[in-house]
Amino acid sequence: MNWFQKSINIxxxxxGFEIITDQILEQVPEIKKIKIGMLHLFIxxxxxxxxxxENCDPTVRKDLENYFNRIVPENMDDYEHIYExxxxxxxxxxxxxxxxxxxIPITDGKLNLGTWQGIxxxxxxxxxxxxxxxxxxxGIKF
Amino acid sequence: MNWFQKSINIxxxxxGFEIITDQILEQVPEIKKIKIGMLHLFIxxxxxxxxxxENCDPTVRKDLENYFNRIVPENMDDYEHIYExxxxxxxxxxxxxxxxxxxIPITDGKLNLGTWQGIxxxxxxxxxxxxxxxxxxxGIKF
Amino acid sequence: MNWFQKSINIxxxxxGFEIITDQILEQVPEIKKIKIGMLHLFIxxxxxxxxxxENCDPTVRKDLENYFNRIVPENMDDYEHIYExxxxxxxxxxxxxxxxxxxIPITDGKLNLGTWQGIxxxxxxxxxxxxxxxxxxxGIKF
Numbered sequence: 001m002n003w004f005q006k007s008i009n010i011x012x013x014x015x016g017f018e019i020i021t022d023q024i025l026e027q028v029p030e031i032k033k034i035k036i037g038m039l040h041l042f043i044x045x046x047x048x049x050x051x052x053x054e055n056c057d058p059t060v061r062k063d064l065e066n067y068f069n070r071i072v073p074e075n076m077d078d079y080e081h082i083y084e085x086x087x088x089x090x091x092x093x094x095x096x097x098x099x100x101x102x103x104i105p106i107t108d109g110k111l112n113l114g115t116w117q118g119i120x121x122x123x124x125x126x127x128x129x130x131x132x133x134x135x136x137x138x139g140i141k142f
Numbered sequence: 143m144n145w146f147q148k149s150i151n152i153x154x155x156x157x158g159f160e161i162i163t164d165q166i167l168e169q170v171p172e173i174k175k176i177k178i179g180m181l182h183l184f185i186x187x188x189x190x191x192x193x194x195x196e197n198c199d200p201t202v203r204k205d206l207e208n209y210f211n212r213i214v215p216e217n218m219d220d221y222e223h224i225y226e227x228x229x230x231x232x233x234x235x236x237x238x239x240x241x242x243x244x245x246i247p248i249t250d251g252k253l254n255l256g257t258w259q260g261i262x263x264x265x266x267x268x269x270x271x272x273x274x275x276x277x278x279x280x281g282i283k284f
Numbered sequence: 285m286n287w288f289q290k291s292i293n294i295x296x297x298x299x300g301f302e303i304i305t306d307q308i309l310e311q312v313p314e315i316k317k318i319k320i321g322m323l324h325l326f327i328x329x330x331x332x333x334x335x336x337x338e339n340c341d342p343t344v345r346k347d348l349e350n351y352f353n354r355i356v357p358e359n360m361d362d363y364e365h366i367y368e369x370x371x372x373x374x375x376x377x378x379x380x381x382x383x384x385x386x387x388i389p390i391t392d393g394k395l396n397l398g399t400w401q402g403i404x405x406x407x408x409x410x411x412x413x414x415x416x417x418x419x420x421x422x423g424i425k426f
Contacts (some may be wrong), residue, residue, distance in 0.1 A: 044256030114328030186398030
């Protein structure tokens with residue numbers, strides 16, 4: 001059995017959707033040793049999310065941020081959980097909608113993503129944070 | 143190889159978001175035997191969800207329930223699937239938005255959740271139900 | 285260790301939610317060899333999703349399609365990513381809301397789905413596409 005687990009830190013640069021594929025590949029070089037397997041990325045927070053989406057046009061990330069801000073507004077009268085700021089409860093809601101983990105197949109030492117797929121860190125709080133992501137690999141070595 | 147699988151039952155106490163971390167730990171003590179691995183929780187229903195979110199302030203669960211009720215309203219004229227009640231189609235929609243499974247890393251015999259993370263059972267029907275969750279563990283034993 | 289990986293192609297018949305459970309079972313017969321394990325389905329696109337929902341009444345799929353079209357409208361003035369068509373940015377948003385993978389437990393050679401659960405391919409573009417899904421199995425053989 002080949003299991004590998006590592007806690008990595010990524011500091012979000014600002015609120016919004018950001019591609020972190022290269023940072024993951026750099027911080028988890030063990031992916032290269034796996035012939036067939038899985039990479040699981042689990043963000044240990046409830047106000048940020050992980051997703052997979054388009055890896056090229058930056059307007060996709062901008063439109064996603066705008067969409068989620070509109071669909072999960074900050075100025076709702078009926079939020080009760082407001083003592084950490086107006087961006088806090090919307091961040092929790094976005095986290096449950098988008099999800100806090102992704103599972104990505106590994107094939108021949110590489111993440112088997114589609115041509116246009118990248119890994120996103122979605123920072124829902126106004127102030128950039130140091131986000132802990134637990135990476136777990138399971139698979140067959142070469 | 144170490145695989146373990148068990149069907150557990152959790153009776154939702156009412157419609158809404160509920161923390162079930164302790165019930166999972168109690169019903170799946172095999173987590174303690176795993177040095178590195180994964181717990182997969184899969185709810186075998188289409189009108190309830192599983193998520194991970196804030197484990198402390200009860201207003202977070204209340205605000206989440208209110209938010210999803212607002213964003214997935216019951217009184218939509220255009221639902222066709224209504225014969226099981228007005229809460230049925232919204233329950234299916236919430237299930238696809240939130241998701242029916244979570245995968246949680248295990249490290250040194252414990253779920254490697256963040257400080258503020260708890261496992262949520264999200265009951266979307268009005269009447270509490272006996273919900274079947276299939277727990278699957280895969281990992282290295284101590 | 286028993287790992288198996290296969291790229292399968294499913295041509296979506298039209299925009300909307302479609303049940304593909306039978307196509308998955310037909311194209312991944314290796315499920316039958318697994319006593320306890322997992323099937324991971326990963327769609328290698330950013331404008332289609334995979335989900336699990338009700339497997340019987342076709343109005344559920346119709347209502348889901350209508351709901352997501354309403355909640356993620358095409359005629360938003362503030363989308364910037366529009367050069368691939370009005371259905372493109374909504375497709376990316378739906379993909380992040382619904383998700384691009386599902387993980388399903390295998391028990392005694394069968395997918396351990398609930399009675400009413402089926403696997404959905406969610407095609408968010410107007411023109412049907414040949415969608416690549418990477419199936420990965422990990423588990424104990426009989």
